[in-house]
Amino acid sequence: MNGEKPKKIAVIGAGHMGHGIAEVALLSGYSVYLCDLNDEILEEAKSLIDWSLNKFVEKSSINKNEYRRCMEKLTLTIDLEAAAKATDLCIEAVPEKLDLKKEIFKKLDRFSPQNTILASNTSTMSISKIGEVTKRPDKIIGLHFPTPPPLAKVIEIVRGKKTSEKTMEFAIDFVKKTKKEYIISKDSPGFICNRIMAPSMLLMQLIFDRDEYLPTQIDAAALNQGMIMGPFELMDYLGLDIIFDSSNYLAEHLSEDYNLVPRLKKLVQEKKLGRKTGEGIYKWGSDGKRPNIDLSNPADFDLMLLMKVQVNEAVKVFEEKITSIQDINTGMKLHYHNPLGPFELIESMDLKDLTRSLDKLADRYGKEVFRAHKWIRDGSIKTRLKQEK
Numbered sequence: 001m002n003g004e005k006p007k008k009i010a011v012i013g014a015g016h017m018g019h020g021i022a023e024v025a026l027l028s029g030y031s032v033y034l035c036d037l038n039d040e041i042l043e044e045a046k047s048l049i050d051w052s053l054n055k056f057v058e059k060s061s062i063n064k065n066e067y068r069r070c071m072e073k074l075t076l077t078i079d080l081e082a083a084a085k086a087t088d089l090c091i092e093a094v095p096e097k098l099d100l101k102k103e104i105f106k107k108l109d110r111f112s113p114q115n116t117i118l119a120s121n122t123s124t125m126s127i128s129k130i131g132e133v134t135k136r137p138d139k140i141i142g143l144h145f146p147t148p149p150p151l152a153k154v155i156e157i158v159r160g161k162k163t164s165e166k167t168m169e170f171a172i173d174f175v176k177k178t179k180k181e182y183i184i185s186k187d188s189p190g191f192i193c194n195r196i197m198a199p200s201m202l203l204m205q206l207i208f209d210r211d212e213y214l215p216t217q218i219d220a221a222a223l224n225q226g227m228i229m230g231p232f233e234l235m236d237y238l239g240l241d242i243i244f245d246s247s248n249y250l251a252e253h254l255s256e257d258y259n260l261v262p263r264l265k266k267l268v269q270e271k272k273l274g275r276k277t278g279e280g281i282y283k284w285g286s287d288g289k290r291p292n293i294d295l296s297n298p299a300d301f302d303l304m305l306l307m308k309v310q311v312n313e314a315v316k317v318f319e320e321k322i323t324s325i326q327d328i329n330t331g332m333k334l335h336y337h338n339p340l341g342p343f344e345l346i347e348s349m350d351l352k353d354l355t356r357s358l359d360k361l362a363d364r365y366g367k368e369v370f371r372a373h374k375w376i377r378d379g380s381i382k383t384r385l386k387q388e389k
């Protein structure tokens, strides 16, 4: 970079996340090379970017000239070498498969200039492991965008074991240019937000598997309580394949409790991946229109359980020193739209009641990942958090 402003970015993978990341970079003034496997995928990505930018024009967030400038700065290519050439930053957004990501990073390392920063949008996987295949582990970083990237308020920056300070500064500068907030995580499975979210996703999968409630009933309860999307619709929206691969990774690297439940596995095997394929837990319109959820029939389900398992996991993240208390709270509020961060929530929680609820879940589903953390059980967490602040 030599202290200059970055000018060209390559985004590898033009799917659900890649096209959105490309749009964010375009809106931040960069020229973007968007790369995928074939022209059809790329043209679809381009029309989605066009559609989204036009929405910003309609809302007067950008003007027509800015729209035109963004579209002019977008280049589509199926040639990874051409995409990576003369870049300052490459962001990989291919499926959540470690071997595929390594293969892409190996090529990016070969084709991009020596100083180029190589970033991954992985949801869960080790940045350091991905970076091992390159000759520049100091220039490898995680840039984890929430979906959809143009509307995201925060980006999670993941520091690999060998990521240099200069690369961190570069990443922070990039995020600032996108006008989003950032949080910083150590390289640990699921990082901050997806690690804390994981047990609540698991709980939903178990409920789905055992047919305890209909997904529409749980989602209706969530929507009635003001959540912008219910947990089952969210899974479909994120992509069941992404949840499948992420759960497999967490099962291997964090706890085997995350092994995927049979019913979700079956949907993935049948290629019912959610919004992207038109069917998953729900049937989606061909235009990606949200499923109709009957709000008049909500489940009598305690949605606070979702928050309780997240608070428990947040305590583990705190104990493992993966990030700061502040970034945990900010991350869960801005990434997953929780009204309060886990450590803001815990302040008003009765720890004995929390311990009982968590242990009950652990016993009911046979999943130790739900078991109350020792600092919740012994009541010391609140003091520990105060001491840390």
Ligand SMILES: NC(=O)c1ccc[n+]([C@@H]2O[C@H](COP(=O)([O-])OP(=O)(O)OC[C@H]3O[C@@H](n4cnc5c(N)ncnc54)[C@H](O)[C@@H]3O)[C@@H](O)[C@H]2O)c1
Binding pocket: 012, 013, 014, 015, 016, 017, 018, 035, 036, 037, 041, 092, 093, 094, 095, 096, 097, 100, 104, 121, 122, 123, 124, 144, 145, 146, 147, 237, 238, 239, 242, 276
């Ligand atoms: N879906 C989400 O909400 C979400 C959120 C945050 C992070 N992520 C992460 O972002 C990454 C991408 O997820 P997604 O949901 O966009 O997946 P996706 O399946 O929608 O898109 C992946 C794209 O990569 C392309 N691709 C595959 N192999 C390629 C190759 N060799 N070269 C170039 N392109 C290739 C595919 O054709 C596809 O278009 C994953 O690591 C995922 O974990 C996803």
